[in-house]
Amino acid sequence: xxxxxxxxxxxxxxxxxxxxxxxxxxxxxxxxxxxxxxxxxxxxxxxxxxxxxxxxxxxxxxxxxxxxxxxxxxxxxxxxxxxxxxxxxxxxxxxxxxxxxxxxxxxxxxxxxxxxxxxxxxxxxxxxxxxxxxxxxxxxxxxxxxxxxxxxxxxxxxxxxxxxxxxxxxxxxxxxxxxxxxxxxxxxxxxxxxxxxxxxxxxxxxxxxxxxxxxxxxxxxxxxxxxxxxxxxxxxxxxxxxxxxxxxxxxxxxxxxxxxxxxxxxxxxxxxxxxxxxxxxxxxxxxxxxxxxxxxxxxxxxxxxxxxxxxxxxxxxxxxxxxxxxxxxxxxxxxxxxxxxxxxxxxxxxxxxxxxxxxxxxxxxxxxxxxxxxxxxxxxxxxxxxxxxxxxxxxxxxxxxxxxxxxxxxxxxxxxxxxxxxxxxxxxxxxxxxxxxxxxxxxxxxxxxxxxxxxxxxxxxxxxxxxxxxxxxxxxxxxxxxxxxxxxxxxxxxxxxxxxxxxxxxxxxxxxxxxxxxxxxxxxxxxxxxxxxxxxxxxxxxxxxxxxxxxxxxxxxxxxxxxxxxxxxxxxxxxxxxxxxxxxxxxxxxxxxxxxxxxxxxxxxxxxxxxxxxxxxxxxxxxxxxxxxxxxxxxxxxxxxxxxxxxxxxxxxxxxxxxx
Numbered sequence: 001x002x003x004x005x006x007x008x009x010x011x012x013x014x015x016x017x018x019x020x021x022x023x024x025x026x027x028x029x030x031x032x033x034x035x036x037x038x039x040x041x042x043x044x045x046x047x048x049x050x051x052x053x054x055x056x057x058x059x060x061x062x063x064x065x066x067x068x069x070x071x072x073x074x075x076x077x078x079x080x081x082x083x084x085x086x087x088x089x090x091x092x093x094x095x096x097x098x099x100x101x102x103x104x105x106x107x108x109x110x111x112x113x114x115x116x117x118x119x120x121x122x123x124x125x126x127x128x129x130x131x132x133x134x135x136x137x138x139x140x141x142x143x144x145x146x147x148x149x150x151x152x153x154x155x156x157x158x159x160x161x162x163x164x165x166x167x168x169x170x171x172x173x174x175x176x177x178x179x180x181x182x183x184x185x186x187x188x189x190x191x192x193x194x195x196x197x198x199x200x201x202x203x204x205x206x207x208x209x210x211x212x213x214x215x216x217x218x219x220x221x222x223x224x225x226x227x228x229x230x231x232x233x234x235x236x237x238x239x240x241x242x243x244x245x246x247x248x249x250x251x252x253x254x255x256x257x258x259x260x261x262x263x264x265x266x267x268x269x270x271x272x273x274x275x276x277x278x279x280x281x282x283x284x285x286x287x288x289x290x291x292x293x294x295x296x297x298x299x300x301x302x303x304x305x306x307x308x309x310x311x312x313x314x315x316x317x318x319x320x321x322x323x324x325x326x327x328x329x330x331x332x333x334x335x336x337x338x339x340x341x342x343x344x345x346x347x348x349x350x351x352x353x354x355x356x357x358x359x360x361x362x363x364x365x366x367x368x369x370x371x372x373x374x375x376x377x378x379x380x381x382x383x384x385x386x387x388x389x390x391x392x393x394x395x396x397x398x399x400x401x402x403x404x405x406x407x408x409x410x411x412x413x414x415x416x417x418x419x420x421x422x423x424x425x426x427x428x429x430x431x432x433x434x435x436x437x438x439x440x441x442x443x444x445x446x447x448x449x450x451x452x453x454x455x456x457x458x459x460x461x462x463x464x465x466x467x468x469x470x471x472x473x474x475x476x477x478x479x480x481x482x483x484x485x486x487x488x489x490x491x492x493x494x495x496x497x498x499x500x501x502x503x504x505x506x507x508x509x510x511x512x513x514x515x516x517x518x519x520x521x522x523x524x525x526x527x528x529x530x531x532x533x534x535x536x537x538x539x540x541x542x543x544x545x546x547x548x549x550x551x552x553x554x555x556x557x558x559x560x561x562x563x564x565x566x567x568x569x570x571x572x573x574x575x576x577x578x579x580x581x582x583x584x585x586x587x588x589x590x591x592x593x594x595x596x597x598x599x600x601x602x603x604x605x606x607x608x609x610x611x612x613x614x615x616x617x618x619x620x621x622x623x624x625x626x627x628x629x630x631x632x633x634x635x636x637x638x639x640x641x642x643x644x645x646x647x648x649x650x651x652x653x654x655x656x657x658x659x660x
Contacts, residue, residue: 003100003623010035010095020642021105021623022313024293025122028054031129032314036092038079039063040209042158042219043314047241049127051184054296054308055317055360057155060186061241062221064131065147068111071140075111083204083218100624102262103289114138121258125297127243132251134236142231146239148188149202149221152179156315158219161201168197168224173249175225184243191238191249193227214572265292272335274659283615287652290625291330294645295339298346306346307339312628312641320347320356321437322646324377325588328384329649333656340385341394347378348401354408372417372428372435375405376460380528383467395471402468423495424488425453426461438581442574448581452510455496456521459528462489466530493532503544518559520549520589526596539600545593552613553630555589557581560632567633583632591650595657608658614651626651
């Protein structure tokens with residue numbers, strides 16, 4: 001597909017500011033903004049550097065206010081909106097075309113008979129953002145002026161200041177900015193411009209999306225330097241924002257590094273793809289590029305090139321649960337098997353008391369282990385890796401870790417996670433905790449606590465036990481214990497079936513008894529390779545989810561018939577978190593639904609048709625990517641993160657499954 005917009009979108013401010021671009025660097029840093037060029041979020045910036053990869057993300061360079069003088073006329077290319085709603089610049093009126101060139105956002109500005117192209121990309125594995133301006137059409141020279149606006153703050157926060165004095169020093173080809181004595185210096189450089197250092201605060205940039213989220217809706221940024229250059233037809237200017245004092249200023253060479261990386265991604269994908277590359281829809285190819293944006297380095301003492309997966313942009317770090325769910329689609333389906341292997345080994349080093357960490361805090365504190373499902377998804381990720389690679393060394397090396405996890409779950413670990421000896425099912429939870437993926441918590445209020453025996457946790461537990469039995473056989477280890485545990489779980493899984501309703505309880509043995517609320521969690525009892533449901537029950541689950549939970553963008557987290565159903569996601573943090581799992585649509589759940597449908601009905605064409613609407617979504621929010629969540633009610637606007645790893649990974653995995 002072509003993610004390509006003309007004036008009808010680019011010159012219409014509501015349309016242009018609703019569409020956001022994203023580029024990443026593979027170590028946790030990124031750049032992001034809107035087609036229109038104006039700021040709408042605190043998370044947007046030209047260089048959000050990962051100072052402690054993959055975290056420590058810090059906004060260093062916010063944006064460029066660029067303008068050109070051509071044939072005696074001045075054309076602002078920037079657009080700003082200020083607190084109160086006033087707009088200036090109106091640079092979006094000069095955008096003749098915007099398109100996403102694989103991973104490189106590209107603008108074409110029409111100024112009279114001149115055409116100026118602007119591209120933005122990042123260097124892989126470096127906190128370096130490139131902006132290239134190319135005068136591709138003109139009848140004379142054009143003067144280009146760039147005002148660089150900077151900051152230095154954690155990407156979750158905002159800046160309100162009247163007296164912050166940064167140090168802006170001239171260096172060769174630009175300036176060095178030092179925000180304060182302990183700050184990491186960063187550099188604004190060009191290959192040919194005249195630079196004039198500055199120190200002028202611009203106050204009260206309006207942040208409309210933050211206002212929608214009930215957060216601080218304006219911010220200040222510092223004008224640190226102005227760059228001026230004259231371009232003749234066919235010439236280019238390269239601007240670089242970087243923490244590296246000596247980056248390459250050769251834009252052509254830097255762009256070729258990015259292009260080489262993209263070609264490798266396509267090569268890995270095509271080598272592993274079940275169909276001829278000419279038959280792959282363009283939207284699927286675009287998701288291959290999107291998948292790469294989530295893969296980042298996480299070094300550990302035993303492996304300085306360890307890997308992990310960022311859960312979502314712009315505000316998530318790497319989460320254990322999200323990593324294990326998205327790994328098969330992000331790394332295995334795309335043919336990047338070495339990445340998958342590295343992630344499996346990286347997380348094995350963090351297993352503690354039989355648990356994978358749920359979250360690595362942004363400031364680098366001790367990982368948090370408040371999850372029951374991340375660890376169980378780890379088994380499925382290992383299984384899918386082995387199914388493709390037959391890499392027996394990985395099974396040999398990870399088996400002791402996996403066996404230890406099973407033992408801890410049997411005898412008990414954190415948060416009252418333990419095997420119930422009465423029925424062989426897994427119990428999890430304590431008052432005040434939220435251990436499953438439905439993990440919203442407001443103060444001491446756990447919105448959907450699900451304490452007891454959640455259906456998907458026990459589907460995952462049964463699946464993990466069957467996997468362990470198979471692995472044990474393949475490497476000559478005792479398997480009888482795993483088979484016995486699995487047989488017992490299978491025998492008692494029937495407790496989840498509610499014959500009158502024709503679907504599964506969501507939680508057994510909870511604080512208030514058994515919970516028959518219709519939620520999507522039971523779909524995993526069908527989509528996982530080892531199912532504890534009968535074929536008739538599997539079909540009933542798929543049909544029920546299709547009837548009440550399915551939308552074009554994913555599955556609702558709660559049936560619309562429920563008293564607590566919320567059809568629209570929005571408002572302040574309390575309003576948003578209280579509706580996060582009460583009807584909000586989750587895109588990642590569409591993958592398991594498609595795979596479950598394929599399993600039950602054995603019709604790849606019909607199963608694949610549920611994925612078709614995603615192609616349209618790639619042009620509506622995070623361009624070329626899939627959002628985290630959507631409203632439960634029509635028109636089901638995208639919400640949450642503009643790019644979510646498990647959304648992309650599960651859609652890719654499901655598409656591949658329908659092709660195989």
